[in-house]
Amino acid sequence: MSAAARAAAPSVWSLTTRTGRLRVPRVRKQILVDMMSRKMADRSLVAVAHTGNLTYEQSALLKREVQSAGGSIHVVKNSLLGLGMRNAGLDALVPLLRGKVAVAVGDDEVALAQTLLGASKKVPDFFVLGAVLQSRRVLRHTEVERLAKLPPAEVVYSNLVSQMLPGSVLRVPNPAAHLVALLGHHSSGGDADGGGGGERE
Secondary structure (H helix, E strand, O other), X not given: OOHHHHHHOOOOOOOEOOOOOEOHHHHHHHHHHHXXXXXXXXXXXXXXXXXXXXXXXXXXXXXXXXHHOOOEEEOOOHHHHHHHHHHOOOHHHHHHOOOOEEEEEEXXXXXXXXXXXXXXXXXXXXXXXXXXXXXXXXXXXXXXXXXXXXXXXXXHHHHHHHOOOOOOOOOOOOHHHHHHHHHHHHHHHHOOOOXXXXXXX
């Protein structure tokens, strides 16, 4: 390209230093933060799990298991993940970002909770630390266990429809909202089985 053509060409790389060199590491970090923020925003369930030192096989297993539940799992530097969480309005999860952790996201909250708890039996050092349900309810580990015991959203919806009187109108626009109410009832001591699942150190 001639000097005149270069001068006439638009400036594509706007993120530069005073020396004119693109700060690739900084740009890459911002891309990761934005990507994670988009992945976590407005998801039905966002969970943080301790991973320990995963082998390649264990990482692949977790990815397959979570994908089978319609979700995804990501391992990103904690500082960048924290920025992404704050951008997505998930500040409550930031204190959990200590040590080796991963974040799992999905829109089928019950299936994802069941998958994460099941994965803890297959990967010794993997266990859920906490989560946010429907972008508003913070769940502790024991509450994630309770969530995993609830029926799937479509089952809740089906049961609500079956109990409707002829001519009545279903007033639950989002079955997941009903799951939140059920979980609140369980957490307040209304859980019939009274159990909290197995304990982990």
